[in-house]
Amino acid sequence: MYLKLKPALSLILLLLIHLPFAHAQQKSVDHQVDSLMRLMTLQEKIGQLNQYSDDWTATGPVTVDNDKTRQVRNGLVGSMLNCKGTDRTRWWQEAAMKSRLKIPLLFGQDVVHGYKTTFPIPLAEACSWDIDALSLSARTAATEASAGGIHWTFAPMVDIARDPRWGRVMEGAGEDPYLGSLIAAARVKGFQGNKLGDVNSVMACAKHFAAYGAAIGGRDYNTVDMSERMLWEVYLPPFKAAVDAGVATFMNSFNILNGIPATGNSYLQREILKGQWGFKGFVVSDWNSIGEMVTHGFVKNDYEAALAAITAGSDLDMESRCYKNNLAQLVTEGKVPLALVDDAVRRILEKKFELGLFDDPFKYCNAEREQKELNDPENPKIAREMAVRSIVLLKNQNNLLPLSKSTKTIAFIGPLVKAVKQNKGFWDVEVPGVDSGFIVSQWEGVKNKIGADAKLLYAKGCEIEGSDKSGFAEAVNIANQADVVILSIGERRNMSGEAHSRSNIGIPGVQEDLLKELLATGKPVVVLINAGRPLIFNYTADNAPAILYTWWLGSEAGNAIADVIFGDYNPSAKLTISFPLSVGQIPVYYSHLNTGRPASGQGNTSSYIDLSNYPKYEFGYGLSYSTFEYSNLTLSSDKMKSDEKLVATVIIKNTGKYAGEEIVQLYLRDVVSSIVRPVKELKDFKKIALKAGESKTITFTIDKEKLSFYNQQLKRVAEPGDFDLMIGASSKDIRLTDKFELVN
Ligand code: NOJ
Numbered sequence: 001m002y003l004k005l006k007p008a009l010s011l012i013l014l015l016l017i018h019l020p021f022a023h024a025q026q027k028s029v030d031h032q033v034d035s036l037m038r039l040m041t042l043q044e045k046i047g048q049l050n051q052y053s054d055d056w057t058a059t060g061p062v063t064v065d066n067d068k069t070r071q072v073r074n075g076l077v078g079s080m081l082n083c084k085g086t087d088r089t090r091w092w093q094e095a096a097m098k099s100r101l102k103i104p105l106l107f108g109q110d111v112v113h114g115y116k117t118t119f120p121i122p123l124a125e126a127c128s129w130d131i132d133a134l135s136l137s138a139r140t141a142a143t144e145a146s147a148g149g150i151h152w153t154f155a156p157m158v159d160i161a162r163d164p165r166w167g168r169v170m171e172g173a174g175e176d177p178y179l180g181s182l183i184a185a186a187r188v189k190g191f192q193g194n195k196l197g198d199v200n201s202v203m204a205c206a207k208h209f210a211a212y213g214a215a216i217g218g219r220d221y222n223t224v225d226m227s228e229r230m231l232w233e234v235y236l237p238p239f240k241a242a243v244d245a246g247v248a249t250f251m252n253s254f255n256i257l258n259g260i261p262a263t264g265n266s267y268l269q270r271e272i273l274k275g276q277w278g279f280k281g282f283v284v285s286d287w288n289s290i291g292e293m294v295t296h297g298f299v300k301n302d303y304e305a306a307l308a309a310i311t312a313g314s315d316l317d318m319e320s321r322c323y324k325n326n327l328a329q330l331v332t333e334g335k336v337p338l339a340l341v342d343d344a345v346r347r348i349l350e351k352k353f354e355l356g357l358f359d360d361p362f363k364y365c366n367a368e369r370e371q372k373e374l375n376d377p378e379n380p381k382i383a384r385e386m387a388v389r390s391i392v393l394l395k396n397q398n399n400l401l402p403l404s405k406s407t408k409t410i411a412f413i414g415p416l417v418k419a420v421k422q423n424k425g426f427w428d429v430e431v432p433g434v435d436s437g438f439i440v441s442q443w444e445g446v447k448n449k450i451g452a453d454a455k456l457l458y459a460k461g462c463e464i465e466g467s468d469k470s471g472f473a474e475a476v477n478i479a480n481q482a483d484v485v486i487l488s489i490g491e492r493r494n495m496s497g498e499a500h501s502r503s504n505i506g507i508p509g510v511q512e513d514l515l516k517e518l519l520a521t522g523k524p525v526v527v528l529i530n531a532g533r534p535l536i537f538n539y540t541a542d543n544a545p546a547i548l549y550t551w552w553l554g555s556e557a558g559n560a561i562a563d564v565i566f567g568d569y570n571p572s573a574k575l576t577i578s579f580p581l582s583v584g585q586i587p588v589y590y591s592h593l594n595t596g597r598p599a600s601g602q603g604n605t606s607s608y609i610d611l612s613n614y615p616k617y618e619f620g621y622g623l624s625y626s627t628f629e630y631s632n633l634t635l636s637s638d639k640m641k642s643d644e645k646l647v648a649t650v651i652i653k654n655t656g657k658y659a660g661e662e663i664v665q666l667y668l669r670d671v672v673s674s675i676v677r678p679v680k681e682l683k684d685f686k687k688i689a690l691k692a693g694e695s696k697t698i699t700f701t702i703d704k705e706k707l708s709f710y711n712q713q714l715k716r717v718a719e720p721g722d723f724d725l726m727i728g729a730s731s732k733d734i735r736l737t738d739k740f741e742l743v744n
Contacts (some may be wrong), residue, residue, distance in 0.1 A: 138190025445558025496532025
């Protein structure tokens, strides 16, 4: 029995005293994994590669299987998902402890934007450009989730996304690989904390490997066809950044990439991830993505699917049962070398050891800690801070915002004003024993903020969807009584998210018609747009005097929205994805190449005859209640050798009345190169706080890496020649420019 050989706690302590360094600890983990694997039967090994969903909540198509508990007791399951709370995880772990070798289960969960405390959806958080805040959000989620028995989150999703029809744009960081990479690393570090094995750390999972965000037509799960160059330049960098940040696991993806399903793709998983990048963790399939290779037409049956997946480097089978049902036969028949199975098992067991589950399988099942962490009064404060930093001010005509707290009468109108759960966004986690009472609605947030004498009137006006306008009259009536109207409209929270692609990304139903009627009253209207993706709302954009894009902000949504409306927080977020003018422009993104005939409005140029080329709101756009002046751009030299660094400095002044933060963006263009480069690429940014009237000097350092790209042989090179340097408040609002030359 393994248990007899398993090092007792005293031995572990001894090891910790004598082998204090990471490599020594790794050696010890290797040694323990070796000893354990020597005792395992083939069936038990395959069991470690098998993951089931608990029956409580399903995040994919359910396979009815009443035999799961027996399989766990027989050591035929290595991991569970959708199993949460200390009671439930303890129950399953006790079942695993009845197995012959007592190998603990791993509990995974989609903790994507919070566990009990819900944070803004990831795309909204990304718009803060605030790396520390993003990391703290993930850290807080990890602390709560780990206290609820979770060892592993299926996050962050690091897929670059340039098509807002795709429902999962809400789950990533937007369109840009540079910013996406920084955010990927911040989230991984946040989830994993100081080190795996700390009781408040969870393993992170970079997903979905790879190129899932480029689904044709923005339709979820759809095929991806892209050049190697696009893959390396745009879609792979955030995954590489996650590896560099020490991510413990990867999830592969549902899509076909250039003819080969990602799950059965050796090039992605063996050659790039485990080969070139030296990734030592394990890869989980997506839900039944192994079995779905049959539907793709890549393999004939589940037997061949298992063969393709294990050969390609998919280690853990989420829910398809292809490994469980076929791997033993494949090994016995010599089609799959045992070494491949062993490698996958080893990767998974290593993580179980690193997490400390062999020392104490119930380490994460402490009900007292669960209570304490889930009720930590700091967590809502962190969520509120993250939420205010995620709200994007799109328009503020005549400085309508911020509103005065002593405004006499406010009409708060719209289908989302009193909504509660909607604010949680798509990936809210149903935590056992927790109801939604702690979520702050927009109504509550505003009500709590305004002065005692202020009057707050309410009308729903209409539903999110449908054509019913019967509530308009009441809405117009209260608008007429008010000094100002706040209108809260948008999508339902699950109109974006997995399997929620939309072809029409307008504001649904009659909500914009309601706005039209409210504007006709002549009252000033502040519009709040709640959504999980960039929507198209040209009428609102052109006619409403003030617009806040509030996304889905989580459990503190109401407080955060009120903080911004009434000026307790001066909005600082900027879009990390372009907002199209029309679906016909998609994909539209800032870092495009120049055509030979750039649009000029005349002659045969690359443009639409019925539509501008430019998005409604560009990448990097977002207003503040203040204004910022950019001046005095200086470069340390107009020439740079590739082993040198160039320093650009610029002075930023807050010229408004309010203290505020500005995200100063640095873009570069390689003017002439062997591979045509985008018209601009984000290469750095600084988010700075300035009091009213204050100036600061900002410094950017440009090194060879910032000038490099993949050449024809897909090697990273910086080619000598001219570079344009642009510093701006958005990708379009470039305030200062200069040039320099890279010399040999
Ligand atoms: C499918 C999703 O694509 C993936 O992101 C998620 O982690 C799994 N389901 C598990 O819920």
